[in-house]
Amino acid sequence: MRNAPAYEVRHLRKVYNDPKVLANDGITFSVQPGETFGLLGPNGAGKSTVVKQLVGLVAPTSGEVRLFGEPIVAGAGAEMRVGRTVAYLPQAVLPLGELKVNEALRWTGMLRGLGKKTAQTEADELIEVLQLGSIVDRQMRKLSGGQKRLTHIGMTLAGRLPVLILDEPTADIDPSLRRKIWGLIGDRTRHGAAAILVTHDVAEAEHALGRVAIIDRGKVVASGTPAELKADLSHRTRIELVVAEGAGIDVRQLAREMGGDTRVRGRHVSAWVPADLALRTLEKVMAWSEPGQLEDVRLVTPGLEDVYLELRGHAFEEDEAGSVDQAGDD
Ligand SMILES: Nc1ncnc2c1ncn2[C@@H]1O[C@H](COP(=O)(O)OP(=O)(O)O)[C@@H](O)[C@H]1O
Numbered sequence: 001m002r003n004a005p006a007y008e009v010r011h012l013r014k015v016y017n018d019p020k021v022l023a024n025d026g027i028t029f030s031v032q033p034g035e036t037f038g039l040l041g042p043n044g045a046g047k048s049t050v051v052k053q054l055v056g057l058v059a060p061t062s063g064e065v066r067l068f069g070e071p072i073v074a075g076a077g078a079e080m081r082v083g084r085t086v087a088y089l090p091q092a093v094l095p096l097g098e099l100k101v102n103e104a105l106r107w108t109g110m111l112r113g114l115g116k117k118t119a120q121t122e123a124d125e126l127i128e129v130l131q132l133g134s135i136v137d138r139q140m141r142k143l144s145g146g147q148k149r150l151t152h153i154g155m156t157l158a159g160r161l162p163v164l165i166l167d168e169p170t171a172d173i174d175p176s177l178r179r180k181i182w183g184l185i186g187d188r189t190r191h192g193a194a195a196i197l198v199t200h201d202v203a204e205a206e207h208a209l210g211r212v213a214i215i216d217r218g219k220v221v222a223s224g225t226p227a228e229l230k231a232d233l234s235h236r237t238r239i240e241l242v243v244a245e246g247a248g249i250d251v252r253q254l255a256r257e258m259g260g261d262t263r264v265r266g267r268h269v270s271a272w273v274p275a276d277l278a279l280r281t282l283e284k285v286m287a288w289s290e291p292g293q294l295e296d297v298r299l300v301t302p303g304l305e306d307v308y309l310e311l312r313g314h315a316f317e318e319d320e321a322g323s324v325d326q327a328g329d330d
């Protein structure tokens with residue numbers, strides 16, 4: 001349908017039955033062509049469940065998913081229809097053991113309608129950017145986890161489908177290549193593709209995403225551009241400092257001197273203070289300590305990660321440590 005959003009998701013609710021889990025509880029968003037949209041949230045928040053419903057692999061308990069205006073109904077050949085429009089990278093890596101890297105990329109392009117020559121040219125470009133040159137003739141089953149994932153990212157990009165959905169694409173990839181991957185995806189959206197990216201790495205996503213929805217326990221708890229989400233925090237600054245080992249400073253006393261909303265962990269102090277008091281607080285810290293007693297001092301402007309942590313409150317870190325991601329391979 002002309003002018004329809006790439007994806008429109010309304011009141012999506014998913015209850016799994018075995019075990020009984022309310023994984024999505026009324027999720028609504030839409031994504032336009034040309035947009036890079038992020039689904040952020042901690043492990044178990046329900047992100048993978050959303051994308052599995054987007055591609056017709058899981059049926060919603062209630063609610064609606066439309067792809068360019070057409071409803072997606074799981075089963076009923078949905079996967080075939082979605083497959084012609086949407087390149088989907090699942091969180092769990094698919095077994096494609098016997099294929100060689102070069103074949104996997106070229107054939108994916110051909111499956112998506114490119115001629116053999118164009119498909120090979122495109123495969124060569126992807127091999128170059130993703131630094132797969134030394135392993136093009138290696139079978140997928142003989143690759144490391146990171147190499148497999150890179151090859152799958154290449155396959156998602158091959159053939160230039162109008163919609164990309166990547167579930168935790170950069171999970172086991174070097175930081176330097178991560179940037180290139182976000183860059184490749186950004187390039188596709190500038191050319192009109194719609195991209196939906198799932199990640200729990202908020203700091204990394206901040207630069208790559210145009211708009212985000214933060215999901216927690218099956219609900220969208222905040223959405224907007226990273227700048228919009230950060231606006232609420234912009235009147236505050238965080239001071240991070242590390243007391244030198246054996247400096248003989250009472251860290252808790254120092255934290256009290258600083259005032260504001262302060263947390264102490266070992267030798268680390270983290271304090272939120274009103275932005276206009278940041279420098280004065282820093283002066284107080286300097287006056288209170290001797291040169292050499294502080295190992296590191298920095299002023300941190302709030303980022304998207306702070307919004308995220310703020311939303312979850314202090315419960316987040318406890319949750320994170322205790323939760324296991326059972327996602328991806330059901
Ligand atoms: N097939 C399934 N059956 C039952 N529960 C599931 C199934 N798949 C996922 N879950 C549960 O649903 C919740 C959301 O999972 P998921 O969507 O994978 O979260 P995320 O991708 O955000 O980590 C989790 O509590 C998870 O354990």
Ligand SMILES: [Mg+2]
Nearest residue numbers: 047048091327
């Ligand atoms: Mg997941």
